[in-house]
Amino acid sequence: MSLDALARALRAVADELERDPALARRVAWAMGIEAPTSGSGHSVAGPREATSDVEETPATTIGRTFHPTIVTGVAPDLGVGVPDPFDLCVRLGPEGLREALESLRLGSLRAIVREHHLDPSGRLSKVNDAGKLRERIVQAAAKRS
Numbered sequence: 412m413s414l415d416a417l418a419r420a421l422r423a424v425a426d427e428l429e430r431d432p433a434l435a436r437r438v439a440w441a442m443g444i445e446a447p448t449s450g451s452g453h454s455v456a457g458p459r460e461a462t463s464d465v466e467e468t469p470a471t472t473i474g475r476t477f478h479p480t481i482v483t484g485v486a487p488d489l490g491v492g493v494p495d496p497f498d499l500c501v502r503l504g505p506e507g508l509r510e511a512l513e514s515l516r517l518g519s520l521r522a523i524v525r526e527h528h529l530d531p532s533g534r535l536s537k538v539n540d541a542g543k544l545r546e547r548i549v550q551a552a553a554k555r556s
Contacts, residue, residue, distance in 0.1 A: 493523055494511070496508060496527060496549070497552050497556060499552070500552035508552055520544040524536075524547070529548060
């Protein structure tokens with residue numbers, strides 16, 4: 412793994428920890444660090460001391476809809492995380508964007524639509540045709556740039 416790829420991966424992990432406080436608490440707990448409680452700011456205490464024989468279990472989230480924010484197995488020019496079609500359209504042009512989106516599956520294309528608010532009406536969430544989603548993404552990106 413190159414240093415650039417490692418830096419991108421660490422930035423993606425940091426972004427996820429900042430977006431999801433429950434995940435940050437679970438990771439802090441797994442690392443042996445006390446996670447801050449509400450009202451204590453962003454500071455994190457040092458390693459926790461064992462005070463009993465019973466281990467504390469991390470909090471779980473029930474009923475939360477899963478929204479992936481990291482897309483894996485894609486072309487390197489798409490970067491880490493959910494690709495930004497507007498940035499890609501500026502860098503690669505509409506045809507380059509269309510070509511880059513070819514490597515993505517339906518779920519990843521839906522993540523782009525959701526993350527970048529390309530479907531305010533909600534109609535595209537029911538589309539099961541990756542080609543139609545690709546075209547909608549390219550149209551929206553070309554229109555804005």
